[in-house]
């Protein structure tokens with residue numbers, strides 16, 4: 001039986017945590033609840049005690065509680081720690097290692113996977129310091145679930161609503177089985193080729209055209225594929241990231257170089273994931289610096305080669321081919337069109353140009369489509385998303 005430790009901090013969404021306990025119990029998990037002092041102002045511990053069947057923990061410096069189940073024993077007991085809702089205050093404390101109450105001390109003592117589901121007013125969520133705290137937590141290996149966009153208790157609209165308990169529960173149950181199967185390398189024997197990051201198309205000796213891709217999704221996929229036991233080659237455009245250990249890294253700059261690097265290796269691999277934002281057009285390069293003359297300048301752009309379509313069209317040793325689609329509108333229509341037009345096995349689509357997710361963000365949400373199905377992965381950090389997507393790819397390969 002899985003041991004789920006639920007931390008509840010002091011936000012309006014604390015009442016939704018009660019539903020979470022019920023859902024976890026329904027999944028057959030043993031649940032213990034830790035509440036912050038502020039959380040006690042929102043919901044009675046009696047609710048959690050009745051639903052979990054266990055006493056609720058609220059005090060760090062409680063001699064009785066320390067004897068029975070102190071913060072270290074609670075941390076050891078947990079297979080997973082989920083904090084839902086996670087307030088801005090709790091995120092800030094966790095991100096810098098403060099340990100002045102039971103929940104924050106537990107977080108420091110925990111060696112199990114940690115998930116947080118933030119919930120707060122949209123302005124609080126968008127505040128730079130909150131985003132920095134979240135990024136720091138992601139860098140510490142914490143998985144972030146949500147928040148979602150929508151109407152808020154304060155009457156405002158935006159990102160900040162806690163992800164619905166059903167969705168948190170589904171993600172956690174899937175993650176628990178992922179974590180359990182991490183020692184089981186489900187991509188063992190697979191060779192995975194991933195292209196990541198932007199390309200740079202030179203205009204003249206000093207200028208180039210590029211895009212805002214950070215490469216984070218492709219690098220997260222490479223790390224997750226290594227963890228899953230695959231042999232991984234990463235063809236990367238110029239990014240400010242360090243490649244995961246044991247990855248065979250090929251650095252490229254232009255779309256043409258990326259095309260050459262991918263096509264040269266594609267048929268040696270069993271899976272190809274095109275997560276790069278390859279330029280669709282590249283300029284005719286001037287060998288001299290373009291001078292500032294006149295009010296306007298016209299660039300002539302030439303269509304680049306379609307790497308994904310060419311890999312998918314390989315007649316021999318064709319890898320299972322997965323594309324990405326980043327869209328600002330009509331996501332499903334464009335993604336499904338790309339899937340069939342390029343004859344891909346799967347396409348992972350995400351919104352870009354939104355407040356949250358997409359390019360250069362630590363988090364993302366994906367809608368994945370294949371011939372006879374689709375799956376939605378809600379907003380979470382890219383490491384978690386990469387594991388979910390690779391799990392789905394492995395499942396589809398098995399089914400085909």
Ligand SMILES: Cc1cc2nc3c(=O)[nH]c(=O)nc-3n(C[C@H](O)[C@H](O)[C@H](O)COP(=O)(O)O)c2cc1C
Pocket residue numbers: 008009010011012013036037038039086087088089090119120121124
């Ligand atoms: C009515 C009310 C609702 C609140 N809702 C939230 C919330 O949804 N999210 C949040 O981050 N803080 C919220 N706060 C502020 C927190 O309760 C406050 O920052 C507190 O110090 C959090 O403590 P904790 O993180 O230890 O639980 C709210 C405060 C009040 C009075």
